[in-house]
Amino acid sequence: MRNVQKTGLSLLGEVIIIMGFYFFGEGVVWLLDSAVAGSVIGMLALLSALHLGWVKVDHIRYVSSFLLSFMPYFFIPAGVSVMVSYKLLAGHYVEVFALIMLSTIVVMVLTGYVVQFFVNRSESKDA
Amino acid sequence: MLESPWFGLLLTLVVAFIAFSIKKRWANRAFNPMLFSMLLIIAILVIFEIPYEDYKSGGDYILKMLGPITVVLAVPLYQHHDKLKKHAFGIIFGIVLGALSALFSVYVFGLLLGLDTEVIKALLPRSVTTPIGIACAEMLETLVGITVFSIVITGTFGAVVAEWVFQTFKITHPIAKGVVLGTSAHAIGTGKAFEIGKVEGAMSGLSIAIAGVATIAWLLLFEYIGII
Structure with a gap:
């Protein structure tokens, strides 16, 4: 039971980080009325955060690899x-x-x- | 009951599960799970006379996930940073030229096939990712619906023919394969690229962003010169 809670909590953390960057990108688009998609800005922000060491790949490992490996299915x-x-x-x-x-x-x-x-x-x- | 978003969600999940199981058991590269799923769902909706809107209310939730998925493309980009840096010139030059060839070939083939200028205009941004394609279509003041349609068909077709093209035209380098998929078939092609390998996937994801920006830049230039 302890383990389930621990895994659940860390997955929730991963989701929050990823959604946070996405939401940040959307926020920038809303503020600046930019033509570039919010998701692309979110991606650039996450990339910078990874390079700066603010976010480690380990912080988002499971959710990101899940999303990437099932990517084609989200286009159905x-x-x-x-x-x-x-x-x-x-x-x-x-x-x-x-x-x-x-x-x-x-x-x-x-x-x-x-x-x-x-x-x-x-x-x-x-x- | 069918009006509930759960219907579209559940139908997509069940069909995706079937497609994934076939893919896993049969392990055939030519089998495209996205194309299979899309055709199966359309067949189900048509046979049981279910209105598209009933499916859409649930399907939209799955589409909304494409935002966070784009964000997460930063991870493979970060992990393959060294390759990108080393081959930056070739990659960017290839994508910028690829974006130009996409616009040019749509224009030329469109004229040869006798399409209306309005339709050709709407087809111009067909190889970029949907949000950027919509922005381009709005910039060109053209039929956004046709643009979105052509983006989906382009991505699906690109993902399906990719391995045949690579074999026939001897495109063997993983970086080249990835850039080709991202530039020509945007995010649907990137899904295919991740199926081939991690480097291919990372390069493809990166190419979506560069190809999108390059396409906007070319269109702005053409508009400035007054060609379109």
């Missing part, structure tokens, strides 16, 4: 919304799908080649 409701929003395309289904597929592959190949070229070059310089 966004995927389901497609069953309504497709109507906005009003008949251009084939063209829009074709465009998204072609364009995505172009971006992937180009980005991949550029990054791989520079990464390999700086790695071979070390060797």
